[in-house]
Amino acid sequence: MAGHNRSHGRTEPSGDRGGGGGGGGGGGPRPRLRRTTSMGRAEDITQTEQKIRHSQPDHPYGLLVDPPQWFYTLNGGPFRFGDRYPSLMVLIYLQVHAWAALAIEKLLARSVIRPSFGVFLQIVNIIMILMVPHVVVTYLEAVPLVGLTCVCWCCVVLSLKLASYAHVNSWCRRDRGGTQRRRSLSYSKSMESLNPPASDRTEVDSAPEGVAIRKLVHYPDNLNLFDLYYYLMAPTLCYELNFPRSDRLRIWFLARRVLELIVGINMMVALFQQWIIPSVRNSLEPFSKMDITHTTERLLKLAIPNHLLWIVSFYLIFHSYLNLIGELTQFGDRRFYLDWWNAPDINTFWRTWNLPVHRFAMRHIYLPLLRHRFSKFSAAVAVFFLSAFLHEYLVAAPLRLLRVWAFLGMMAQIPLDTLTVFVRKRFSPRLGNVLVWLSLIIGQPMAIMMYYHDYIIERQDIAAE
CATH class of the missing domain: 1.20.20 (F1FO ATP Synthase)
Known part of the structure; x- marks a missing residue:
């Protein structure tokens, strides 16, 4: 069967690509068998690599580490004087969207535009940020994989930061007639529990030990480039007027x-x-x-x-x-993760392994949905849906390959969480922790194999056409 697939792939390439011709006496179009084509091309690729390895000296594997190849991969080819480095140009261009977010907030603070129109402009700005990698892939073929991956990561981080920036400033506009946001919400709950209530504290008392005492910023005094760029550089996704x-x-x-x-x-x-x-x-x-x-x-x-x-x-x-x-930014809140390795279920793992993203999801997605009378399950599904979309986005754009393996893998965390919670309650937290580790150890390699297979076959399809 395999041999027949290979011979079919070599003798009738036009039938594979065009869907017509070839074989048997029927003149009608023949459907393309993608799995058969995939098997044949995979075998051809494997045989070619084996011939290259066998043509090498006695140790075809040995030490494969090649530091010069690292630069070649990062640069997308050998160094050439005068290269424009499109990834770097794209990162510089992203500053335009940050300035646009600041300009929209200033217009809202001065009541030049209506709040609903301002929200619409901020949403359009964020969507345009996420569209940047697609435009780069479509019009700039020479962007290396590593550079495009960095661009995608920066686009995701910038979009989340600007979403929080717009959300917090909208809260401040609503509070203009009442109490201003005087204290940073980035302080830990344990720190707050050791301090007296906010009404009994002065500005000096409100700062934890080891945190610099600074004059508190009030809305709209925070709407300036220095404040915006400090937030963009700070290791957090949640905006505050006054950071520790x-x-x-x-x-x-x-x-x-x-x-x-x-x-x-x-x-x-x-x-x-x-x-x-x-x-x-x-x-x-x-x-x-x-x-x-x-x-x-x-x-x-x-x-x-x-x-x-x-x-x-x-x-x-x-x-x-x-x-x-x-x-470098003298940012006071350094708790970026907790002991996720001891997580007895998937829910605990996702709440402890990436605190910046967890805080963003809780603050700007989960809790607002609960305040709008959504159920806890619906709010959790919304959080996982956004996470699944961003995971697929970070894989699909650099590979120039739209599949749903990362998306499905993240959405599968919901039933997996139900299973691990059942195991934790019915048997023991230790067994639930074992299931968490198995999902991490087995799930990621499976996704890598599926994406690599589809990526290689897709590249061969493009080369054949």
């Missing part, structure tokens, strides 16, 4: 975080090049053939380095990078 600030800059703390980033990024790239890329390539043919045995073997082989890579990336992002940014 530290009183000094620790040089040795910065040096340790920078060293962690340098060593960690090199280790991640080496791990990716040495183990993950060969494992993913070797999974292409059995995955195309739906060979359950070999696919499972490749999945388990990929799970170990992938999970190690995920843990290292978590540490670098949520501990090293965010603390580095927090120290």
Whole structure:
């Protein structure tokens, strides 16, 4: 069957692409068998790679780490003097949307435009930010994968930050006749419980120990470029008029975080090049053939380095990078994650592993929906739907490939949460924690294999046409 598929793919390429011609005596159009084509091309790709490996010296695998290749991948090719670096140009262009958000808020503060029209303009501004990668993919073919991925991440972060910026300023406009927002909501609840009520405190007493005492900003004095750019640089997705600030800059703390980033990024790239890329390539043919045995073997082989890579990336992002940014901006709230590794169910995991996103979702999606009389389940589904959309967005745009694997994987967290809660209550929290770890260890490699398979086949389709 496999051999027949390959010969069919070689002798009748026009029938595959055009849907007509070929074989048997029937002159009508023939439907294209995508799975058969996928299997044949996957085998051809695999055989080509095997010939290249066999033509190499005695150690076809050995040490695959190649640092010069890292720059080649990041740059999208060899360095050429005079390159325009479109990813960097796009990141600079995104400042226009930040200025637009500030201009809209100033017009609203002066009552130049109606609040409903201002909300409409902010929504259009955010949608345009999310459309930037699509425009880049459509009109700039030379953008490297890594650069486009960075652009997508920056677009998502900027859109969430500007959504919070608009939301908080709308609250302040409603409170103009009453109490102003004098204290930052970024203070932890445990810190608030140790302090007296806000009505009994002065501005000096309201600042926790180690946090710099500054004059409080009131609306609309916050509507300026300095305030906006400090918020855009701060390691948080939730806007406040008055953030907690530290009183000094620790040089040795910065040096340790920078060293962690340098060593960690090199280790991640080496791990990716040495183990993950060969494992993913070797999974292409059995995955195309739906060979359950070999696919499972490749999945388990990929799970170990992938999970190690995920843990290292978590540490670098949520501990090293965010603390580095927090120290540079003297941002006082440094709690970016909790002990998610002990989570007895999926719900606890998602509430503890990424606190900046969790706080944004609770503050701007979940609690507002509850105030509008939505049920807790409906509000939770809305949060997971937004998260699923953004996960798919971060994968589909860089790969130039629209699939729904990441979206479905995130929406599957809802029934998985029900299962883990049942296991936690019926059996033990430890068994629920085991299920959480299994979903992390197995789910991600499966998604990687599916996206790699579809990406390679799609590229071959484009090349064949």
